[in-house]
Amino acid sequence: xxxxxxxxxxxxxxxxxxxxxxxxxxxxxxxxxxxxxxxxxxxxxxxxxxxxxxxxxxxxxxxxxxxx
Numbered sequence: 001x002x003x004x005x006x007x008x009x010x011x012x013x014x015x016x017x018x019x020x021x022x023x024x025x026x027x028x029x030x031x032x033x034x035x036x037x038x039x040x041x042x043x044x045x046x047x048x049x050x051x052x053x054x055x056x057x058x059x060x061x062x063x064x065x066x067x068x
Contacts, residue, residue, distance in 0.1 A: 010045050017048060025051045028062075036066065 010031050017029035033047045055063040 006045075013046050017046075021048070021051075027051055028054060 014029040014031050017027070021027040021029070027048050027050050029046050029048045031046055032043055034041055034043050035047055055065050057063050
């Protein structure tokens with residue numbers, strides 16, 4: 001689990017990326033998001049997904065499911 005300084009850097013990076021990319025529907029940065037590829041999972045400090053690859057519910061909220 002990240003500690004203070006690491007977490008602050010991670011949060012700041014996500015905030016900067018989302019301040020530009022999310023507002024323009026380009027991408028979203030997620031901290032500590034489990035990513036599974038070919039049966040293997042990793043949990044990067046920051047994962048950035050293109051807007052088109054983010055699963056959304058019919059309400060427009062992000063779905064609680066695997067990202068493609």
